[in-house]
Structures are given as structure tokens and as C-alpha cells.
Amino acid sequence: MSSNxxxxxxxxxxxxxxxxxxxxLAVLGGCAWYLVxxxxxxxxxxxxxxxxxxxxxxxFGGGGRRPTATVAFATASLADIPIRMExxxxxxxxxxxxxxxxxxxxxxxxxxxxxxxxxxxxxLVQIDPRPFxxxxxxxxxxxARDQAQLENARVILERNRTLLAQDSIAKQDVDTQEAxxxxxxxxxxxxxxAVATARLNLDYSNVxxxxxxxxxxxxxxxxxxxxxxxxxxxxxITQLMPIDVVFTLPADSVPIIQQQLHGGETLPxxxxxxxxxxxxxxxxxxxxxxxxxxxxxTVRAKxxxxxxxxxxxxxxxxxxxxxxxxxxxxxxxxxxxxRHGPQGDFVFTIAEDDTAHITLVKTGxxxxxxxxxxxxxxxxxRVVTEGxxxxxxxxxxxxxxxxxxxxxxxxxxxxxxxxGKRNGSGANGNGNGxxxxxxx
Numbered sequence: 001m002s003s004n005x006x007x008x009x010x011x012x013x014x015x016x017x018x019x020x021x022x023x024x025l026a027v028l029g030g031c032a033w034y035l036v037x038x039x040x041x042x043x044x045x046x047x048x049x050x051x052x053x054x055x056x057x058x059x060f061g062g063g064g065r066r067p068t069a070t071v072a073f074a075t076a077s078l079a080d081i082p083i084r085m086e087x088x089x090x091x092x093x094x095x096x097x098x099x100x101x102x103x104x105x106x107x108x109x110x111x112x113x114x115x116x117x118x119x120x121x122x123x124l125v126q127i128d129p130r131p132f133x134x135x136x137x138x139x140x141x142x143x144a145r146d147q148a149q150l151e152n153a154r155v156i157l158e159r160n161r162t163l164l165a166q167d168s169i170a171k172q173d174v175d176t177q178e179a180x181x182x183x184x185x186x187x188x189x190x191x192x193x194a195v196a197t198a199r200l201n202l203d204y205s206n207v208x209x210x211x212x213x214x215x216x217x218x219x220x221x222x223x224x225x226x227x228x229x230x231x232x233x234x235x236x237i238t239q240l241m242p243i244d245v246v247f248t249l250p251a252d253s254v255p256i257i258q259q260q261l262h263g264g265e266t267l268p269x270x271x272x273x274x275x276x277x278x279x280x281x282x283x284x285x286x287x288x289x290x291x292x293x294x295x296x297x298t299v300r301a302k303x304x305x306x307x308x309x310x311x312x313x314x315x316x317x318x319x320x321x322x323x324x325x326x327x328x329x330x331x332x333x334x335x336x337x338x339r340h341g342p343q344g345d346f347v348f349t350i351a352e353d354d355t356a357h358i359t360l361v362k363t364g365x366x367x368x369x370x371x372x373x374x375x376x377x378x379x380x381x382r383v384v385t386e387g388x389x390x391x392x393x394x395x396x397x398x399x400x401x402x403x404x405x406x407x408x409x410x411x412x413x414x415x416x417x418x419x420g421k422r423n424g425s426g427a428n429g430n431g432n433g434x435x436x437x438x439x440x
Contacts (some may be wrong), residue, residue: 129205249322
């Protein structure tokens with residue numbers, strides 16, 4: 001290839017690249033011009049609709065109307081607020097027993113089922129009673145033999161006393177016979193105790209429930225040899241109804257609780273699950289411990305619950321709410337109406353002209369979804385509960401069920417403006433919306 005043709009080709013390539021660059025620059029310039037003019041048209045349309053700035057642009061313009069925010073509100077009212085103390089507690093049964101055999105023997109019957117609820121005195125297991133029955137029979141027979149010997153000795157004693165009166169026998173013989181009678185009396189008493197012991201052992205062969213409650217898992221099977229020294233026993237029983245909850249309270253709460261108890265007040269107690277979402281039962285406060293733990297600065301307390309539905313289970317961790325008193329006729333508002341700022345707690349109150357204003361408040365005890373307000377509000381004040389994040393002091397609010405978006409606005413005026421906005425399609429919408437408003 002010659003040098004002239006190579007130079008000509010290089011010039012053609014450079015010329016083509018220059019054309020491509022110029023075309024790209026022209027496209028970018030056109031896009032920038034379009035975006036700038038579109039923003040200007042949107043601002044003009046917003047000014048035409050009465051929103052020239054304000055919160056959203058630096059000042060209220062256009063038609064002079066403020067932007068509105070739809071909010072939910074509630075009215076401050078009077079109500080009784082319970083004052084509660086909260087603590088962590090453990091469910092503790094009133095009684096729990098490990099049933100052990102009192103005599104040794106082989107298990108021949110098991111009368112209970114694991115998890116069964118039993119009553120006091122109900123049979124649980126049966127130990128082979130035959131050895132104990134034989135022991136009882138032997139003791140009864142021994143007692144009968146010694147009783148007969150006693151009767152015979154008494155007859156001889158009476159005869160000797162008669163002979164002694166006739167001076168036909170020595171007094172020593174009478175004294176000896178009296179001693180024999182007393183000895184046999186003691187033997188008969190021992191036999192009577194042996195009979196009672198044998199009968200008790202026979203009764204012990206039938207193991208009964210010492211308390212009412214729920215039976216746990218079976219620790220021994222049928223046919224095993226059990227003794228009174230078995231630590232696991234033959235059954236375990238835990239009383240579930242009623243049941244107690246043990247919890248700890250700060251030492252500072254002792255005077256308050258003692259004052260209420262001495263006044264004859266009953267302190268309601270509520271138990272919630274570990275997530276504090278489900279109520280497990282309602283009961284009454286029972287007592288405080290007799291001393292404060294100096295290591296933790298707390299005192300143990302106990303409350304009792306009927307637990308008819310079995311919701312409270314032994315050794316379960318629960319949340320306890322102890323109601324120590326009640327705040328009568330307090331001004332209350334929903335909890336979500338209270339907001340927090342650098343100057344303290346505040347609420348947005350709604351004035352008669354549907355404008356929201358910041359009002360500093362002082363809160364008190366709360367209950368569920370309500371909180372008491374001791375300063376800053378009066379009965380009947382309207383407070384914002386939802387939508388407050390979009391408000392500032394003096395913002396215009398739109399209330400649910402209201403037809404106006406701002407004070408003094410006509411309902412049809414808003415509809416006309418929005419109809420114009422929909423049908424006008426902005427500055428490039430052929431002016432349909434603007435003409436429609438003029439016609440109306």
C-alpha cells in the first residue's frame with residue numbers, strides 16, 4: 001500500500017470520529033435542555049395549584065394555602081390508672097412430694113398413669129402384701145397365746161388369795177403369782193403392739209398419694225424390688241392448683257406494700273409469659289419475706305394463683321405485675337401520642353382551626369396503651385396519635401372524616417384543582433385543566 005492511500009485513510013477515520021463526537025454532544029445538550037424546561041413547567045403547574053413552597057419549597061405561595069397532612073387523633077379523657085410494679089418471677093408449687101415406699105417388697109401393681117391428676121389418699125402402687133399378711137397373722141396368734149396364759153395366771157392368783165385367807169398357803173406363793181400375772185400383762189401389751197405394727201406394714205404395702213396434684217414420670221417399673229431407702233421413690237406428685245409465684249422486688253417497695261397490707265388492701269397480681277404478650281393468670285399478693293437480701297438490695301415476695309386452666313407450670317420463668325395502688329381520675333391519652341424531644345416529652349395538640357401545635361407535657365404512670373398526663377393537657381384536648389412525623393408547629397392537619405384539607409377551604413375547590421391537574425396534564429397538556437377551572 002502506498003503512503004498516499006494510507007494518509008487518505010487515516011484522515012477519513014479521524015473525520016468520522018469527529019462526526020460521532022459532535023452527534024453525541026448534540027444529544028446530551030438536547031436532553032439537558034428538556035430536563036431544565038420540564039422542571040420549570042412542573043414548578044409553574046405547582047404554583048398554579050397553590051403549592052409554591054412552604055415545607056416542600058421554602059415558603060407558602062401560589063394561592064396562599066398551606067400543605068395539609070392527614071393524621072389520626074384522640075381526645076384526652078379521665079380514667080383510673082393502676083400503679084404497678086414489675087418483676088421477674090418463678091412459678092413454685094405449694095407442695096411437691098417424692099413418694100417413697102415405707103416397706104420393702106416387690107411391686108405387683110401400679111395404679112397411676114404418668115401425668116395423671118390424683119387426689120390425696122388415692123392408691124398409687126401395690127407392694128406384694130403376702131409377707132406382711134403372714135406377719136400380721138403370726139402376731140395375732142402370739143397375742144392370743146399370751147392372752148390365754150394371762151387369763152390362766154389370773155385364775156391361779158384368785159385361788160391362791162382364797163387359800164391365803166384360809167391360811168392354807170404361804171404368802172410367798174401369792175406374791176409370786178401376782179408377779180407372773182403382771183409379767184403376762186406386759187407380754188400381752190407387747191403382742192398388741194406387734195399386731196399393730198404388722199397391720200401398719202400391711203397398710204404400707206399399698207402406697208397412697210400423700211397430696212393432691214399431678215403425677216410425674218414413673219421412676220420404677222412393675223416387678224422391681226423397692227425399699228424405703230430408694231431416693232427416686234415410686235412416684236412424684238406436684239400440686240398445681242392453686243400454685244404460687246415467687247419474685248423479687250426492690251427494697252424501697254417494702255414500706256408501700258406494708259402500708260397497703262396493714263390497711264387491709266388486697267393487691268391484685270398479674271402474670272405474663274416471658275414475651276410479655278400473653279396473660280397466664282390473675283391472683284393476689286400473699287406475703288413478703290422476713291428479711292431483705294443485702295447483696296442485691298431486694299426482697300422476695302410471693303403471690304398465689306388459682307391456676308384452674310393449668311397455664312402456670314412449676315419452675316417456669318414469668319413476668320409479674322403487682323398493682324400497689326390506683327391513680328384516680330387522671331387525664332389519659334394513648335401512649336403513641338407521646339413524643340420525645342430535646343426539651344422533654346410533648347404532644348401535637350389540634351386547635352379549633354385544625355392546626356397542630358407542640359405542647360410540652362409531663363407524663364405519669366401508664367397502663368397498657370394509655371399514659372397519664374399530669375401537666376400540659378386538659379380534658380377534651382385533641383392530640384395527634386398517627387401522622388405526627390410529618391408535622392411541625394403550626395402545620396395544618398386533615399382529620400379523618402373531614403371534607404376540608406385546610407381551614408376555610410371549600411370542598412369543591414379541592415376537587416376542581418385536582419380535576420384540573422388530572423385533565424390538564426401539566427404545562428404540556430394543552431391547557432385542558434386550566435380551561436376547565438375557568439369555565440367552572
